[in-house]
Amino acid sequence: MALPRCGTGDGKSRAAGARRASPARRRRRTAQHGGRWYKRHLTYRVVNWPSYLPQHEVRLAVRAAFELWSNVSSLVFWEARDGPADIRLTFFHGDHNDGLNNAFDGPGGALAHAFFPRRGEAHFDSAERWSLHSGKGRNLFIVVAHEVGHTLGLEHSPVKSALMSPYYKKLSKDFVLSWDDILAIQNLYGKPSKGLAIQLPGKVFTHFQDWNTDFYDRDRQQRSLSTYYCHSFFDAITADGDHNLYIFKGSHYWVVSASGNASDPRPLQPRWPGLPAGIDACAWSQLSGKFYFFKGGRCWCYAGSKLEAGFPRKCSALGLPRHPDTALYFQQLRRLVLFKGPKYFVVSEEPLGVEPYYPRSLRDWAGLPPGTAGAVPHRHGSVYFFRDDQYWEFDQAKLQVVATGKWATQLAWMGCWDANSEQVLF
Incomplete structure (x- = not known):
């Protein structure tokens, strides 16, 4: 047998x-x-x-x-x-x-x-x-x-x-x-x-x-990668102070400028040495200008391309959740926020750790589903959350979701929309 x-x-x-x-x-x-x-x-x-x-x-x-x-x-x-x-x-x-x-x-x-x-x-x-x-x-x-x-x-x-x-x-x-x-x-x-x-x-x-979740870097000449993230999954997303998006998948990332133009895929290692592929979540801090990455039970902090002293660190030692779904710098709190399932954690940067009285229920973010894959604050004031092919627009004043839809075909600033031809790129 x-x-x-x-x-x-x-x-x-x-x-x-x-x-x-x-x-x-x-x-x-x-x-x-x-x-x-x-x-x-x-x-x-x-x-x-x-x-x-x-x-x-x-x-x-x-x-x-x-x-x-x-x-x-x-x-x-x-x-x-x-x-x-x-x-x-x-x-x-x-x-x-x-x-x-x-x-x-x-x-x-x-x-x-x-x-x-x-x-x-x-x-x-x-x-x-x-x-x-x-x-x-x-x-x-x-x-x-x-x-x-x-x-x-x-x-x-x-x-x-x-x-x-x-x-x-x-x-x-x-x-x-x-x-x-x-x-x-x-x-x-x-x-x-x-x-x-x-x-x-x-x-x-x-x-x-x-x-490594990104199969396609092995066959660049067989398939264009310039808009691959538009019709597939991505691991994480964040935005810097110049409103550039950073979209992560496997061992590569894309930069989408404020005008909506996406770069070719770039390898993680030259930009963030020592960072593993397939990260769970990422957030760029408006307070410190640093990138925070999370995967499994560890977290990384980079100032530019330099890994900060003492990192990577264990999440458990800081009270942070393992395998967070989403990371976000939330300007109203001037803190990082980590989302995991039906809960969220407010996290200080100096020192890095969970604030008292957290985690709290995701119900505080009215209309937001659990298990999102990333979030970015938009220059127009809303925070956009992503999961699979969907997005949820969260109004920071009303503290609730006000719109939802398909991000690749409806959000031109995600780099999947050709403004000249008014058509999606994939």
Whole structure:
């Protein structure tokens, strides 16, 4: 029972596949045609995850699984932190109302199964030993990527090296997707809208705690990066005293001038030596003129490109939250503000630490949702918060959200809008 595989479900459940252990290779059972989505922008949501895996690493692995498919097709995916989503990923134990044939049976049996469009669900056995590393347990990234393929309408492939083969595929130096996987997804949704299909070897995905979320710096000549952040996720955003935006993703950042012109992507290291890729949050202080960065359980402070003495420092020693969602310098308080889930922390700079009586409830910021990815004060007086493709405009006088919308297509100063042609750049 050492050879895990993904077998097909029955027609009643329309399960695209359930990964199962098998004593030997068996004849591939052909799935019914999976259909397709009739739109190119899809949302997904990680409903829950194994308690022994860090949430942020699971989310990185899931994001990577979706980007495998968006890299080689015209699809674009956005993560929904709450509420409805086109594709939902959920961990279950045992029988979970999918029919007895789809009941999970603990370690060593069925790992996962998924449903074709447009049900949009993938289920994973919570009793399995899941891992985000190359050598221990069942690699969650690989299984998610396979099941996502089913939720997009892909059937099993007869090619042994294909990700969509019925048999569990281990990470190696080879590409995760085979030519058969790429042809199958492009047959349903077409080729990437910009540039060529981008592939990365499996070894890139072996350790998600060190994972660089920016795939695309390896293939500059294959795809333009000048507006990549406009149709993807970004990690953090802040603005300096000249109203220049700094938008961070993976190991690169963009500078968008006050006129709305975006730079090419620039590497983090020359500007902020020692700063890791994939930061959680960033804020530029109007009080000190310094950049504050946060990732995991540590924080960094730079004056210009010079790391301040004593940094990086542990968040726990300062009373700061680990993995903050958003950092902001709030002029009315003349303090930094960190947002984490349903709470926010007001933070002094000298010395760096949480002010008394904090954290407080996010309800103080009326209308602001939890889990934002960044915030910037605008020169017109409002503070703009961002999450996925959405923005929320917060009125500092009324202390409430007064508008919301799609930032890439509605906020010209984000660098995604061509003022001359009055068209979006992507």
